[in-house]
Amino acid sequence: MQTNLAPEYRDTREGREADAILRSCVHCGFCNATCPTYQLLGDELDGPRGRIYLMKQVLEGEPVSAKTQLHLDRCLTCRNCETTCPSGVQYVRLLDIGRRLVEMKVGRAPAEAAQRWTLRRALLSKGMFGGALTVGRLVKGLLPRELGERIPSGESSGAWPAPRHARKALIMEGCVQPALKPNIDAAAARVLDRIGISAVRVPGAGCCGALSHHLVAEDEARAIVRRNIDAWWPLVHRGVEAIVVTATGCGVMVKDYGHFLAYDAAYAAKAKKISELARDPIEIVTAEWKKIAPRIAMDQGPQRIAFHSPCTLQHGLRIRGQVEEILLAIGHSLLPVADTHLCCGSAGTYSVLQPAIANQLKESKLKALTASRPDVIATANIGCLTHLQSGTEVAVKHWIEILDTRMFEAPRSP
Ligand code: SF4
Numbered sequence: 513m514q515t516n517l518a519p520e521y522r523d524t525r526e527g528r529e530a531d532a533i534l535r536s537c538v539h540c541g542f543c544n545a546t547c548p549t550y551q552l553l554g555d556e557l558d559g560p561r562g563r564i565y566l567m568k569q570v571l572e573g574e575p576v577s578a579k580t581q582l583h584l585d586r587c588l589t590c591r592n593c594e595t596t597c598p599s600g601v602q603y604v605r606l607l608d609i610g611r612r613l614v615e616m617k618v619g620r621a622p623a624e625a626a627q628r629w630t631l632r633r634a635l636l637s638k639g640m641f642g643g644a645l646t647v648g649r650l651v652k653g654l655l656p657r658e659l660g661e662r663i664p665s666g667e668s669s670g671a672w673p674a675p676r677h678a679r680k681a682l683i684m685e686g687c688v689q690p691a692l693k694p695n696i697d698a699a700a701a702r703v704l705d706r707i708g709i710s711a712v713r714v715p716g717a718g719c720c721g722a723l724s725h726h727l728v729a730e731d732e733a734r735a736i737v738r739r740n741i742d743a744w745w746p747l748v749h750r751g752v753e754a755i756v757v758t759a760t761g762c763g764v765m766v767k768d769y770g771h772f773l774a775y776d777a778a779y780a781a782k783a784k785k786i787s788e789l790a791r792d793p794i795e796i797v798t799a800e801w802k803k804i805a806p807r808i809a810m811d812q813g814p815q816r817i818a819f820h821s822p823c824t825l826q827h828g829l830r831i832r833g834q835v836e837e838i839l840l841a842i843g844h845s846l847l848p849v850a851d852t853h854l855c856c857g858s859a860g861t862y863s864v865l866q867p868a869i870a871n872q873l874k875e876s877k878l879k880a881l882t883a884s885r886p887d888v889i890a891t892a893n894i895g896c897l898t899h900l901q902s903g904t905e906v907a908v909k910h911w912i913e914i915l916d917t918r919m920f921e922a923p924r925s926p
């Protein structure tokens with residue numbers, strides 16, 4: 513695609529990056545075929561090709577309006593278009609730049625700005641979020657059904673193993689997951705412990721930064737990323753072999769720390785090292801499978817599982833098929849699910865900011881997931897898990913919890 517960037521962007525780092533991405537797009541439109549918002553809304557400007565065109569206009573200095581912003585806001589950042597694109601267009605990198613420039617030009621209406629600020633404050637403060645969740649659970653029955661469905665029940669996390677191994681991995685806890693589903697990280701810690709890796713948590717770290725980044729609060733996102741690096745660095749220095757991130761949405765962000773702080777002289781090298789250490793648990797489970805296999809209880813009978821692969825797993829981390837293989841290998845039945853490539857509508861804060869589209873996507877996804885009447889729905893990201901659970905009676909679990917319940921402490925003789 514030919515471009516002619518406005519002088520204000522032509523010689524900037526972001527301008528050059530955006531220009532290279534725009535030029536890699538050949539405008540073929542293949543990406544529209546797999547874009548959930550284009551499929552739902554049927555508007556070219558609500559598909560990747562149209563959004564790329566809108567961002568080209570912004571970068572070329574054309575007038576920008578709230579309408580431009582709306583079409584960019586409606587993007588789920590699911591990256592389905594990146595998987596489909598034959599030219600390797602880095603759409604989400606361009607979107608990050610485009611959204612920031614549009615925000616600077618157009619701003620936000622006061623009500624929208626207040627909603628976004630409140631979301632950031634509520635979700636970034638573990639104390640505030642945990643307190644609100646506790647109160648919400650107490651009064652759940654009194655709330656309107658729509659709101660009550662969004663509040664998950666409390667659960668016990670089970671034991672977190674005491675450190676006993678020379679091999680150590682750090683588990684990143686994130687912002688909302690410890691309050692919503694504490695068993696996910698505890699299950700990951702137990703699985704790691706049984707294969708000879710002690711999982712440690714670090715006070716002082718928190719949200720991965722994706723929440724602020726996606727709400728275009730860039731300074732806040734950078735401060736959060738630096739805070740996490742500072743909290744983790746002493747353990748990295750002492751040789752932890754991995755930073756395990758059990759929420760794929762956060763995993764994509766942590767694996768991108770190197771790029772995110774590439775021009776921060778004080779943090780660039782550390783951020784790159786953090787990205788290199790970041791692992792989704794499936795990467796470790798797959799690599800250590802020979803140690804796991806003899807500890808699996810294969811006599812418990814299969815559960816019928818429908819797996820929802822989050823966009824952040826299949827399109828963001830580009831890990832496909834591995835969780836499904838593990839679920840089969842531990843003796844479960846995997847049910848067929850239609851349109852596995854499509855987003856469930858959770859997408860971070862998207863389900864709050866764009867509820868109409870998010871709910872349509874959730875309904876379609878749940879229809880596909882429950883078509884074969886599963887015992888349980890498995891997934892890999894806390895956002896998808898709570899979003900889907902709010903619309904179904906079928907239990908939705910992280911796959912590591914399912915693996916945890918099938919694993920013995922010591923190997924069993926064949
Ligand atoms: S992003 Fe890729 S698939 Fe979409 S129009 Fe551009 S080149 Fe074609």
Ligand code: SF4
Pocket residue numbers: 546547548549550558559560563586587588589590591592593594603
């Ligand atoms: S990231 Fe997802 S919603 Fe956004 S344009 Fe690409 S496919 Fe469509």
